[in-house]
Amino acid sequence: MQKEWGLKMTNRLRKMEDPKTRHRRHEAMEAVKILDSLKNDFKDNLESMSYFYDLYEKIYCKGEKLHFDKPTVGTMCIQVPYEIIYAADAVPVRLCNGFYTDEQLGGEFMPTKSCSLVKATLGMLSNKDIPAAQKLDLVIHPTTCDQKTKAISMIEDMGYEMYHLEFPRVKESEESREYWRRTIRKFTKDLQKELGVKINRKKVKESIKKVGKAQKIYHDLNELRKLKPSPILGKDMFLITNAFFFDDIEKWTEAVKRVYKEVKEKAKAKYNPAGKRSPRILYTGSPPIFPNLKLPMMIELADGIIVADESCSANRLLNDMVSVDEWFMYDMVDSIADRYLKGCTCPIFTQNEDRKRRLKELIIDYEVEGVVYQSFAGCQVYEMEQRSIAKEMESLGIPMLYVESDYSPAQGGQLSTRIEAFIESLKVRRRKKR
Amino acid sequence: MNCFAGIDIGSTAIKIVIINEELEILGSKIAGSGSMFYKYAKENLELLLKEVDLKKENLKYIVSTGYGRKLFKEADETISEITANAIGARYAGKEFGTIRTIINLGGQDSKAISLDEEGNVVNFAMNDRCAAGTGKFLDVAAAKLEIGVEELGEYHFKSRGTPLPINSTCAVFAESEIISLLGNEHKVEDIVTGIHYSIAKRIIRLAKKVGLNDVIYFDGGPALNKGLVEAIEFELGRRLAIPKNPQITTALGAAILAKEAYEEL
Numbered sequence: 273m274q275k276e277w278g279l280k281m282t283n284r285l286r287k288m289e290d291p292k293t294r295h296r297r298h299e300a301m302e303a304v305k306i307l308d309s310l311k312n313d314f315k316d317n318l319e320s321m322s323y324f325y326d327l328y329e330k331i332y333c334k335g336e337k338l339h340f341d342k343p344t345v346g347t348m349c350i351q352v353p354y355e356i357i358y359a360a361d362a363v364p365v366r367l368c369n370g371f372y373t374d375e376q377l378g379g380e381f382m383p384t385k386s387c388s389l390v391k392a393t394l395g396m397l398s399n400k401d402i403p404a405a406q407k408l409d410l411v412i413h414p415t416t417c418d419q420k421t422k423a424i425s426m427i428e429d430m431g432y433e434m435y436h437l438e439f440p441r442v443k444e445s446e447e448s449r450e451y452w453r454r455t456i457r458k459f460t461k462d463l464q465k466e467l468g469v470k471i472n473r474k475k476v477k478e479s480i481k482k483v484g485k486a487q488k489i490y491h492d493l494n495e496l497r498k499l500k501p502s503p504i505l506g507k508d509m510f511l512i513t514n515a516f517f518f519d520d521i522e523k524w525t526e527a528v529k530r531v532y533k534e535v536k537e538k539a540k541a542k543y544n545p546a547g548k549r550s551p552r553i554l555y556t557g558s559p560p561i562f563p564n565l566k567l568p569m570m571i572e573l574a575d576g577i578i579v580a581d582e583s584c585s586a587n588r589l590l591n592d593m594v595s596v597d598e599w600f601m602y603d604m605v606d607s608i609a610d611r612y613l614k615g616c617t618c619p620i621f622t623q624n625e626d627r628k629r630r631l632k633e634l635i636i637d638y639e640v641e642g643v644v645y646q647s648f649a650g651c652q653v654y655e656m657e658q659r660s661i662a663k664e665m666e667s668l669g670i671p672m673l674y675v676e677s678d679y680s681p682a683q684g685g686q687l688s689t690r691i692e693a694f695i696e697s698l699k700v701r702r703r704k705k706r
Numbered sequence: 707m708n709c710f711a712g713i714d715i716g717s718t719a720i721k722i723v724i725i726n727e728e729l730e731i732l733g734s735k736i737a738g739s740g741s742m743f744y745k746y747a748k749e750n751l752e753l754l755l756k757e758v759d760l761k762k763e764n765l766k767y768i769v770s771t772g773y774g775r776k777l778f779k780e781a782d783e784t785i786s787e788i789t790a791n792a793i794g795a796r797y798a799g800k801e802f803g804t805i806r807t808i809i810n811l812g813g814q815d816s817k818a819i820s821l822d823e824e825g826n827v828v829n830f831a832m833n834d835r836c837a838a839g840t841g842k843f844l845d846v847a848a849a850k851l852e853i854g855v856e857e858l859g860e861y862h863f864k865s866r867g868t869p870l871p872i873n874s875t876c877a878v879f880a881e882s883e884i885i886s887l888l889g890n891e892h893k894v895e896d897i898v899t900g901i902h903y904s905i906a907k908r909i910i911r912l913a914k915k916v917g918l919n920d921v922i923y924f925d926g927g928p929a930l931n932k933g934l935v936e937a938i939e940f941e942l943g944r945r946l947a948i949p950k951n952p953q954i955t956t957a958l959g960a961a962i963l964a965k966e967a968y969e970e971l
Contacts, residue, residue, distance in 0.1 A: 693787075
């Protein structure tokens with residue numbers, strides 16, 4: 273009897289999945305669910321968006337490998353200069369993660385109260401089979417928020433090679449500018465050593481142009497959202513910008529060109545993917561990263577339309593371009609440094625007048641009627657800044673809904689009630705204005 | 707005769723109101739939502755129609771609201787409970803003056819809504835998913851104290867001591883606080899007042915976020931609990947406006963909206 277039971281147990285254990293495969297399977301299940309909803313829960317989807325749907329399916333559902341022919345550099349925040357990485361003939365892959373599966377995994381060794389994004393990123397990195405972690409030659413970490421800064425040693429312990437990019441917390445002063453420029457100059461030198469390549473003037477110039485082209489077409493597409501009605505849904509824009517995290521930049525640029533063409537064509541006939549009376553929403557705060565697009569999707573399923581966004585996984589990522597006066601090596605590197613500091617509207621800065629200014633601009637330019645501000649539970653900087661932004665919005669007469677959330681799918685009922693009520697109140701406001 | 711129905715499918719109870727074109731309430735019904743929201747809502751709507759002696763054909767438009775609003779397929783329209791609550795409160799509370807602030811305690815959530823002069827929702831706040839300070843919390847507490855939830859009010863006024871502080875912000879932790887108070891031989895009535903004051907403090911903090919203006923209206927099932935009402939009024943330093951039937955205001959709001967939507971067609 274005893275023996276038989278033992279035999280049965282071994283058979284069962286043999287059949288059991290190893291934790292890494294299970295992790296991959298759970299990620300794939302999550303991705304499939306969101307992709308299905310992105311494709312099917314909205315009326316007439318853009319044809320050109322299928323490139324992006326397929327891309328996410330390939331990477332997250334089928335687990336296809338990323339850029340195996342080139343050295344791959346992981347980046348932890350948007351302040352890592354992509355131009356320098358491309359100039360080193362390497363490919364940048366942003367590691368910020370949006371999977372609930374990974375958040376749960378990260379929760380096993382991270383403090384309960386830490387931010388979902390940081391937890392999920394570490395959870396993902398703890399399994400080197402995950403596409404984004406499969407082949408990282410180097411991980412670059414700008415010293416931005418405290419949680420990421422403290423997480424670095426943990427990532428190092430997992431066996432990744434880290435590079436620290438010292439980032440100042442005040443951006444208005446000349447000292448910080450000089451400090452950051454020096455950081456980037458040193459980084460340019462160090463990256464060559466780390467990857468065993470040579471970065472020269474020609475390569476930097478080329479890569480500035482390559483990233484600039486991507487930004488240009490993104491700006492053009494973003495510009496179309498100013499139209500009334502706005503011809504593209506926010507959920508598609510988030511997918512596009514999220515793909516910039518890991519896709520081949522040239523393929524990405526081409527795909528966005530196709531979306532731009534289709535949207536422009538459709539806009540001529542006053543194409544409206546949202547409802548007749550959908551309020552125009554500005555999204556800001558903690559970044560929605562695939563597949564955690566629950567809040568943007570909820571807004572648009574509740575008959576709102578996101579016409580503008582200010583987050584590091586979307587608009588902020590591609591906002592400013594490098595502007596160069598003289599095409600000499602040091603001029604270019606310094607200009608690149610400036611782009612990543614001066615244009616950055618991250619809430620980690622001591623003062624954040626620039627973010628308020630940017631929000632104000634977006635509200636006016638995109639004729640925004642309401643703001644949805646998300647903060648991940650545990651992300652102190654966004655939680656704290658919420659108050660000052662809310663005040664600012666009040667003075668502008670723009671209603672703002674503040675939502676604290678995490679990656680948990682269980683929050684659905686209550687959150688959607690709040691979103692719906694917010695959208696309903698915006699509709700009444702509009703009717704009254706007329 | 708044309709009539710309109712509002713159905714509020716909440717986490718604990720289903721509330722149905724049928725009104726006529728003059729906005730008079732023809733009938734209302736409150737039933738437990740149980741596990742089959744949709745089935746119970748449908749059954750109770752049919753029962754109510756029978757009670758008020760109306761046929762299905764008389765019902766011109768139905769608006770559903772509450773957590774289960776989307777599950778009720780017979781509804782012509784759905785609306786969030788915040789908007790419905792605002793419309794219902796404004797109408798039901800006419801006698802108290804212009805209502806600008808609503809406090810609502812439901813089975814699973816607590817809300818504060820602020821309205822403008824015309825009764826439109828300007829701002830609102832809701833508890834973030836946890837059930838502290840909601841109707842559910844009162845249920846849990848009453849069960850632990852082995853009294854009925856409707857007896858809580860009575861016990862509140864029996865208390866002669868100072869209310870015992872309940873500090874936990876989580877319903878589950880608060881339950882263990884209650885257990886330890888019982889363990890220290892405190893009287894049930896003193897614990898009850900403590901519970902009421904702790905809920906009152908929480909809901910006032912929420913209401914302050916949206917701003918306290920003019921008449922403050924209080925509805926939802928827990929508004930029937932006179933002890934809780936006293937605690938909120940005491941903490942607030944002001945009187946609350948409470949309708950005769952505070953449980954059905956949101957359903958009434960949905961019914962009024964049904965009538966308006968039907969006329970706009």
